[in-house]
Every structure is written in structure tokens, then in C-alpha cells.
Amino acid sequence: MTTSDAYVIVGASLAGARAAGALREEGFTGPLVLLGTENELPYERPPLSKDYLMGKAELETAHVHPREWYAEHDVDLRLGVTVAALDPDAREVSLDDGTRVGYARLLLTTGSSPRRLPIPGADLDGVHYLRTVTDSNAIRAVIDRANRIAVIGAGWIGLEVTAAARIAGVEVTVLEMADLPLLRVLGREVAQVFADLHAEHDVDLRFGVAITEITGSDGKADGVRLADGTHVEADAVVVGVGITPNVELASAAGLRVENGIVTDAGLRTSAPDVYAAGDVANAFHPLVGRHIRVEHWANARHQPVAAAKSMLGQDVAYDRVPYFYTDQYDLGMEYSGYVEPGGYHEVVFRGDVPGREFIAFWLDAEGRVLAGMNVNIWDVNEQIAALVRSGTPVDKAALADPSVPLDSLAS
Ligand SMILES: Cc1cc2nc3c(=O)[nH]c(=O)nc-3n(C[C@H](O)[C@H](O)[C@H](O)COP(=O)(O)OP(=O)(O)OC[C@H]3O[C@@H](n4cnc5c(N)ncnc54)[C@H](O)[C@@H]3O)c2cc1C
Numbered sequence: 001m002t003t004s005d006a007y008v009i010v011g012a013s014l015a016g017a018r019a020a021g022a023l024r025e026e027g028f029t030g031p032l033v034l035l036g037t038e039n040e041l042p043y044e045r046p047p048l049s050k051d052y053l054m055g056k057a058e059l060e061t062a063h064v065h066p067r068e069w070y071a072e073h074d075v076d077l078r079l080g081v082t083v084a085a086l087d088p089d090a091r092e093v094s095l096d097d098g099t100r101v102g103y104a105r106l107l108l109t110t111g112s113s114p115r116r117l118p119i120p121g122a123d124l125d126g127v128h129y130l131r132t133v134t135d136s137n138a139i140r141a142v143i144d145r146a147n148r149i150a151v152i153g154a155g156w157i158g159l160e161v162t163a164a165a166r167i168a169g170v171e172v173t174v175l176e177m178a179d180l181p182l183l184r185v186l187g188r189e190v191a192q193v194f195a196d197l198h199a200e201h202d203v204d205l206r207f208g209v210a211i212t213e214i215t216g217s218d219g220k221a222d223g224v225r226l227a228d229g230t231h232v233e234a235d236a237v238v239v240g241v242g243i244t245p246n247v248e249l250a251s252a253a254g255l256r257v258e259n260g261i262v263t264d265a266g267l268r269t270s271a272p273d274v275y276a277a278g279d280v281a282n283a284f285h286p287l288v289g290r291h292i293r294v295e296h297w298a299n300a301r302h303q304p305v306a307a308a309k310s311m312l313g314q315d316v317a318y319d320r321v322p323y324f325y326t327d328q329y330d331l332g333m334e335y336s337g338y339v340e341p342g343g344y345h346e347v348v349f350r351g352d353v354p355g356r357e358f359i360a361f362w363l364d365a366e367g368r369v370l371a372g373m374n375v376n377i378w379d380v381n382e383q384i385a386a387l388v389r390s391g392t393p394v395d396k397a398a399l400a401d402p403s404v405p406l407d408s409l410a411s
Pocket of ligand 1 (some may be wrong): 036325
């Protein structure tokens with residue numbers, strides 16, 4: 001067994017870089033190693049399907065810390081290295097080049113990867129997934145030269161790429177197996193808002209479709225075949241059908257893994273001195289009352305701070321109200337709360353839904369606010385989070401009435 005006083009972080013993206021920052025801010029002065037597969041400085045991914053994809057922002061603006069920050073804070077940042085194995089008994093990780101790194105405490109922020117389509121043609125050139133800056137560059141090149149693309153999956157990534165492509169004048173066909181976009185996440189009432197938004201931007205939306213094949217010629221994708229025999233022609237295909245957490249390392253090391261690496265509210269895994277945070281963590285959430293895995297930016301930003309404190313022996317329970325956002329065309333929204341697919345009783349709207357300036361609230365059968373989504377209305381998400389956190393039934397008429405201040409409703 002090696003003895004090391006190093007704190008080691010595996011996964012050098014938003015969660016990993018935030019944890020490194022928090023460890024230093026919280027006063028950790030020992031050796032700190034941040035290991036990551038990608039060659040890029042740790043960066044935030046949301047711009048990859050928005051401003052960066054549209055050529056409106058430079059990658060530097062997405063870096064979690066500037067290049068010099070790592071040396072200034074004595075963080076041993078090693079990029080382009082993959083951790084191949086974790087040995088919790090020996091308290092060390094092995095890199096793909098054979099190097100071993102011992103740890104006193106280890107944080108796993110290995111994130112997630114796009115789910116691959118298990119159909120013929122999925123490996124053709126011109127079939128794109130979006131997770132990394134390299135992927136975003138490739139899709140940007142497609143948008144620059146394609147006349148039409150097909151987007152498989154009407155989730156957040158698919159819809160954001162669709163918006164970017166439409167803004168650039170590219171024709172887009174969206175292929176989705178459900179009846180509406182984002183149906184599982186938002187439910188029918190609010191999913192319709194996104195269907196209408198994209199229909200208004202002349203997106204060819206096809207719902208309730210099954211895909212059998214990506215077709216190609218000379219090794220390059222040229223369309224998508226549907227189960228009813230229809231062929232949708234496309235110069236390229238973008239696939240956004242969800243992600244899976246990168247748990248291989250943890251599984252092989254015998255850590256408890258179920259829909260991500262299972263942790264308690266203090267982000268401790270089942271192995272001593274091993275923690276997890278960000279997309280990969282299925283953490284117990286005291287407010288929700290069970291384990292949840294949140295695949296969003298705000299979680300990857302804040303949860304590692306709690307993990308860092310926990311690693312330093314502080315008594316923390318990460319219980320922030322989950323939050324995410326999207327920007328598509330001129331629609332910007334923020335969502336605060338947590339609702340299981342279909343796990344709500346009704347939706348109450350406040351404001352102008354057709355004009356896309358409103359707040360939607362998801363309520364349970366007792367009238368408690370489970371989540372709220374502000375669309376093109378700003379500086380209200382803390383009030384919405386307070387309503388979610390209060391856990392008490394609200395007056396629905398008052399909730400729907402924009403003249404009633406939101407902060408008068410949380411008790
Ligand atoms: C295009 C795009 C747009 C998004 N837009 C939004 C948005 O608008 N709003 C929102 O709320 N969320 C958004 N998200 C989600 C958000 O970006 C993620 O929740 C966030 O990136 C998770 O951060 P993470 O650090 O936990 O994991 P990741 O970002 O997945 O990073 C994990 C890192 O670990 C590395 N790694 C994995 N295994 C190993 C290993 N064995 N050894 C070394 N390194 C390893 C990976 O290479 C990767 O760099 C978006 C995501 C994408 C891809």
C-alpha cells in the first residue's frame with residue numbers, strides 16, 4: 001500500500017476543476033492532482049451547443065480557470081491521461097501509461113458520455129454526437145456547409161443544435177420517438193411550448209418515429225431510414241439520445257454503482273476516502289429524500305464544492321435545489337426543482353404562454369411546488385427555488401397571478 005498525502009481528482013472538466021478550486025479555497029495546502037483524458041483545459045460544456053457552436057464565443061470564455069490558475073494554485077494538472085484503474089485497498093490509481101498515483105483522498109468526477117445508437121450506419125462519417133469541444137467543432141463545420149441535417153432525439157442537445165443550425169439557415173429534420181420534444185422531462189403541457197417554438201422556426205418535426213438505419217454512400221451518412229420505410233435525406237446526422245454516466249472505473253473497483261456512483265449527501269462513495277460529484281454521482285439529496293443523479297451544469301458547478309468540504313472533513317450535505325437552463329432562438333429559460341417523469345399532478349402557468357414570457361410550475365396533488373421554469377423572465381429563480389424548498393401547498397390562483405409577488409407565496 002502506498003502512503004500519499006495527495007488529494008487526487010479524476011476527470012478534469014467542470015466538476016473536477018471546481019473541486020480543485022474549492023479545495024484550495026477551503027485551505028487545503030497539500031499535493032493536489034487533477035487528471036483528465038481530454039487535452040483541453042477544463043471547460044464548461046453549455047456553450048458547445050449554443051454560442052460557441054454558433055461562432056459567437058471563443059473557447060477561452062468557457063474555461064473554468066485560466067491556464068495560469070493551475071500553476072498559481074499549485075494544482076498538478078495532467079491532461080491527455082486516462083485513469084485506467086482504481087485500487088481502493090492500495091489507495092492508488094493507475095494511468096493508461098502505467099504510472100501510479102497514490103491518494104489520501106480521491107474524487108471521481110468522470111462525468112458522462114453520449115449514448116450511442118445501436119443501429120446500422122451509426123458509425124458512418126457524418127454521424128455526430130456532441131460532448132466535447134472536438135465534437136462541437138465538427139458540428140460547426142457541418143452547419144457551415146450543409147444544406148440539411150437530421151437530428152435524432154428532441155432532448156436539450158438535439159433542440160439546441162437544431163436552433164443553431166436553423167439560425168445559420170440549415171434545414172433541419174428532427175426525429176423523435178416520443179409524441180413531443182422533452183416529454184419525459186417537462187410533461188405534455190410545457191413540452192408543447194418547445195414543439196411550437198421549433199415549428200415556428202420551420203423545423204421539420206417528426207414525432208412518434210422509430211429509426212432503423214442511418215443510410216450512407218461511400219462511407220458517408222446521407223440520411224435516416226424510419227421504420228415505416230420513409231427515408232429522410234440529410235448531409236449529416238446529429239444524434240442526441242441521452243447520456244450514460246462514466247462509471248467503469250468505479251464499477252471495476254467494486255464501488256457501489258447504480259445509475260451512477262452512489263454517494264451519501266456528503267458525496268462519499270462506498271469506498272473509504274473516495275468521493276464522487278457531478279454528472280457521474282447518484283447522490284442522496286436530502287430535499288428530494290432519495291438518491292438523484294443530475295446531469296446539469298449547476299450541479300457540476302456546486303456539488304464539487306460540497307465534495308471538497310467533505311473531503312476536508314467538514315460536515316456537509318449537498319441539498320441545493322437542482323437547476324438547469326437552455327437558450328434556443330430567442331427563448332431563454334431556467335428550471336429549478338426536480339420532477340420524476342410523469343411525477344406531477346398539474347401545471348400552473350403564470351404570464352403569457354403564447355408570447356413566451358411566463359413561469360410554469362409543476363405541482364403535486366397537495367398543491368406543493370415541485371419545480372418551476374421561468375421563460376424569458378429573469379431574476380426569479382431564487383424565489384422559485386424557495387417555493388420548491390418550502391414544501392408547503394400554495395394558493396394556485398395566487399401562483400397563477402403575476403401581480404402576486406412570488407416571495408409572498410413561500411412559507
Ligand atoms: C453540448 C452540451 C451542452 C450542455 N448545455 C447545458 C445547459 O445549457 N444547461 C445545463 O444545465 N447543462 C448543460 N449541459 C450539461 C453539463 O455540461 C454537464 O452537466 C457537465 O458538463 C457535467 O460536468 P462533469 O464535470 O460532471 O462531467 P463531464 O463534463 O462529463 O466531464 C468529465 C470529464 O472526465 C473525463 N474522464 C472520464 N473518465 C476519465 C478517466 N478514467 N480518466 C481521466 N479522465 C476521465 C472526461 O474526459 C471529461 O473531460 C450540457 C452538456 C453538453 C455536452
